[in-house]
Amino acid sequence: MPEVTPFRAIRFDHDRLGGDYSTVLAPPYDVLDRIDKDALLAHNEHNIVAIDLPHIPPKSRGPDEAYAHSAKLLSQWLSSGVLVKETSPAIYVYHQTFEHEGKTFTRKKFIARVRLHPFSDGVVLPHERTFGGPKEDRLALMQATKCHLSPIFGLYTDPENDIHRALSSTVNQPPQAVATMDHVLNKFWIVTDTVVIDAVVSSMADKNIYIADGHHRYGTALSYRDWVCDRAGGSLPGDHPANYVMFVLASMDDPGCVILPYHRALADLSIAALLEAWKDGIDKATMNDADLVLHDGTD
Numbered sequence: 001m002p003e004v005t006p007f008r009a010i011r012f013d014h015d016r017l018g019g020d021y022s023t024v025l026a027p028p029y030d031v032l033d034r035i036d037k038d039a040l041l042a043h044n045e046h047n048i049v050a051i052d053l054p055h056i057p058p059k060s061r062g063p064d065e066a067y068a069h070s071a072k073l074l075s076q077w078l079s080s081g082v083l084v085k086e087t088s089p090a091i092y093v094y095h096q097t098f099e100h101e102g103k104t105f106t107r108k109k110f111i112a113r114v115r116l117h118p119f120s121d122g123v124v125l126p127h128e129r130t131f132g133g134p135k136e137d138r139l140a141l142m143q144a145t146k147c148h149l150s151p152i153f154g155l156y157t158d159p160e161n162d163i164h165r166a167l168s169s170t171v172n173q174p175p176q177a178v179a180t181m182d183h184v185l186n187k188f189w190i191v192t193d194t195v196v197i198d199a200v201v202s203s204m205a206d207k208n209i210y211i212a213d214g215h216h217r218y219g220t221a222l223s224y225r226d227w228v229c230d231r232a233g234g235s236l237p238g239d240h241p242a243n244y245v246m247f248v249l250a251s252m253d254d255p256g257c258v259i260l261p262y263h264r265a266l267a268d269l270s271i272a273a274l275l276e277a278w279k280d281g282i283d284k285a286t287m288n289d290a291d292l293v294l295h296d297g298t299d
Helices: 034-043 064-080 132-145 162-171 194-204 215-231 271-287
Strands: 010-012 083-085 091-100 103-115 152-156 177-181 184-191 209-213 244-251
Touching: 064 083, 064 132, 091 162, 103 162, 132 215, 152 215, 162 184, 162 194, 209 215, 209 244, 215 244
Parallel strands: 152 244
Antiparallel strands: 010 083, 091 103, 091 184, 103 244, 152 209, 177 184
């Protein structure tokens, strides 16, 4: 079963931003192109995309200097106080409020670190195939910065709503930070109360985690752990940070957990070729039940 723990995160300084993260927030790195990145940086040179997207497109490893530049920026922002490291271990409550088909929803999540397991352990469960190129890009960035720069999106079952109930006293308080992006209101709370943290950790102890988005990042975290282990002589202490990866976790039983279909358009493809590709995918899925969905290489 998953080991979910608090951690001392690196985050933007609330006071410098007046509690509004709107200009430093960015969509997932793998949906952005050069124009998107430049537009985000035009609003604020400290937008996280400056560090998290050093090479475009992030489908293959870029030049070493691109990742070195990200590591340099991270160090500079920490030294100057743009970024700060939490003084105490915490979990981070993250709510997103949005409208869909005329109704308002709030997707309730929390951010924590989760101990890494190979998929074969059945603790963290995938639904996509992954490809080498995107993982090479993410691994080079992780090796340079020694950070997990964006969380993996995971789902769990909680029909009794135990997690949200444990966090209810937190979300009844004003958030530490807010941000608006693409008509979505984001709210962020820092939880250091050990009683609350223990309740969340205990409630997660008997659950599986299903990766909704971030298969390449998870695979990269496993590779990074092995890389650190090799450099340390073949073994790591159980509590070594490389044994964990950052997740943002949401209950699939929460009414606010609305996940819409991801539509793709196929061009210049005959029905015969499409049917053959599907057949090939089904054959591969039969051989390996972790490979359930054909995937185009994005996270």
